[in-house]
Amino acid sequence: MPSSPGAAALVCSGVTVTAPSGSGELTLLRDLDVSVSERRAVVVGLNGSGKSTFLRLFNGLVRPSAGTVTVHGTDVARDVRAARRRVGFVFTDPLSQLVMPTPVEDVELSLRGAGVPRGRRRGAALEVLERVGIAHRAEHSIYDLSGGERQLAAFAAVLAVEPDVLVLDEPTTLLDLRNRGRLMELLEGLPQQLLISTHDLGLAATAPRVLVLHGGELVADGPPRQVVTAYQGWCEHGFPQEVRP
Numbered sequence: 645m646p647s648s649p650g651a652a653a654l655v656c657s658g659v660t661v662t663a664p665s666g667s668g669e670l671t672l673l674r675d676l677d678v679s680v681s682e683r684r685a686v687v688v689g690l691n692g693s694g695k696s697t698f699l700r701l702f703n704g705l706v707r708p709s710a711g712t713v714t715v716h717g718t719d720v721a722r723d724v725r726a727a728r729r730r731v732g733f734v735f736t737d738p739l740s741q742l743v744m745p746t747p748v749e750d751v752e753l754s755l756r757g758a759g760v761p762r763g764r765r766r767g768a769a770l771e772v773l774e775r776v777g778i779a780h781r782a783e784h785s786i787y788d789l790s791g792g793e794r795q796l797a798a799f800a801a802v803l804a805v806e807p808d809v810l811v812l813d814e815p816t817t818l819l820d821l822r823n824r825g826r827l828m829e830l831l832e833g834l835p836q837q838l839l840i841s842t843h844d845l846g847l848a849a850t851a852p853r854v855l856v857l858h859g860g861e862l863v864a865d866g867p868p869r870q871v872v873t874a875y876q877g878w879c880e881h882g883f884p885q886e887v888r889p
Contacts, residue, residue, distance in 0.1 A: 654680040659711035672697045684838040686848040689857035695841040703731040732807035736814040738794035747797035748782040758805040772804045791818035812840045
């Protein structure tokens, strides 16, 4: 079972991320100092603000150009395998994550990687697909599923192995209202620590902590009432000079 998140379970210390560009070098994240111990935290920001880059630091999909990233005390750069055992990552585009012909086979593949005996995999896979509401689509082709059903299948494949931390990159983007409600209810009952990026301010408002990224910098961090209200104003009227990178 997942362990309870402790103090500073997810930590970025002095993290900068750069990438080559036609004009030289592009800074994706700049001098980021963040410690997350809350059971749920949500990251918001405009497209290109650095949300996905930030999330991918915690399972080693992105490596910092400077600074350190730790997950429950493990330096991700030094032991990326240990970090990935703790952190389950769900991408915005499920087709970049689903590799098997059907949802049940994809979940079974995750269970195989986690060392679950072959005779238990089918039952365990069907159980987790039932939890996310798509057991009736378990043996359908991935390409016959709706975008939202694919998203839930990808989520099921990660949830099945019970990581300590779930990192979800815009998990409601492809979901209709019914499946969004189902996912919200499921997330509320999970024991894992959750780090979520989203444009869904309704989802952001349910978290005890909201972080705002803008131009690769952390420009707001706090409880949802103040932070979401401020962010909505900035989106409508422009970011003030003091929070511009």
